Amino acid sequence: MAENACYTLLTSLPHIDSLFNSRITPISRFQLDRRLSMLDMADQERLVMIENLLHWDHLADDVNESALIRLAEKARDQLDSQTLRELVDWRLDMRTIVAALRRKHLGEAAPTTAKWSYGTRYEYIRSHWSSPTLGLGKAFPWISKVAECLRTGNCVELEKTLLQAVWDQLNRLATRHQFDFEAVVIYVLRWNLVARWTSYDTGKAQVRFRKLIDKSLGEFRDQLPVSN
Template sequence: MAENAYYTLLTSLPHIDSLFNSKITPISRIQLDRRLAMLSTADRETLVKVEQLVHWSHLGEEVKEEYLINLAERLMQELGSPDLKELVNWRLDMRTIAAALRRKANGIQAPTTARWSYGSRYAYIRRNWSHPTLGLQNAFPWIPVAVECLNKKDYLTLEKTVMEAVWNKLNELGARHRFDFEAVVIYLLRWNLVARWTSYNGDEAVLRFNDLTRQALGEFAHQLPGSPD
């Protein structure tokens, strides 16, 4: 897709200024999808795959872990953008970390299988399961706050902490991209965060975090010592 086409698309989209101060999304999903139809077929297909991996709840609760692993591996081979590869890997690592912290908070030991999740850190996490922050607090500074929230069962603050970390990562990458495909992906992922936040309440935070944990581990959850049948 020509650069001027990305410019036309992105300048047609309303600015997303804030996450937690937003009351509604700046544009409806129907309207957003209509604008995204300006993309080439190849770009639209890539955008769908990135969104599926970053927001896997769109795939439904019955999604299999092996399917997600294979989807991630295929996408990594297809993506030509180093920044998008960085973003997807980072986001998948966050999902795996959140799942691991949740299991640790319930007193469950490390998984015994070699390939228990996806991302680039799952093997490291398994080796460092006994560490309070999985040994990843420098790479993911939000982890100590997440651990504290889990100990207090403060799931709303936990979700806000994770969402803020994602928002900041998107802002970091957004500073490198203005009118290209990466900028389109970043816009969509920002929109998803705002949509999630504006539909939120405290009770839903508990349910959502438990759902995300279950989906993150998928069929591998039953391979963890102490997991319910």
């Protein structure tokens, strides 16, 4: 996409000030999609691919891991932007870390399959399974808080911690880009986070939290003792 076209698109979009102080999204998804139609077809397809891979709801729901690994590899191969590759790697590493923390919380041993998740750190995580922070506390300082939220069952704080971590990473990447395709991707991903938070429902979050734990337990769930 031409730089002047990116400039026109981005200057037409309302500024997103914050995540947790927002009550509504700064622009509706319908209006956002209309503005995004200014992208050429190739960039529209790349944006859809990135959203499908990194959208919070999409990654948090019950998904086919093998299919997502293939999608991640395909997406990464098609990205010629170092920033977008970095973003994909970071976000997929995050998902792998959270999945590992859930398994550890349930008392499970390290995965034994060769490629149990995707991202760049799954082998490192397996070799540092005994570490409370999986040996990644410095690179991902939010790990300790996520582990604590899992321990206490605080689903609201867990959600906020993960959303804030993604928000902060997008902000870091945004300092390198203003009026290019990367800036458009960062804007859309920020919009997704605000949409997620402004539609947040505590009751639904608790149900979702329980489902995620049950999913992690898998076939062992029915073997647990029933509390009276």
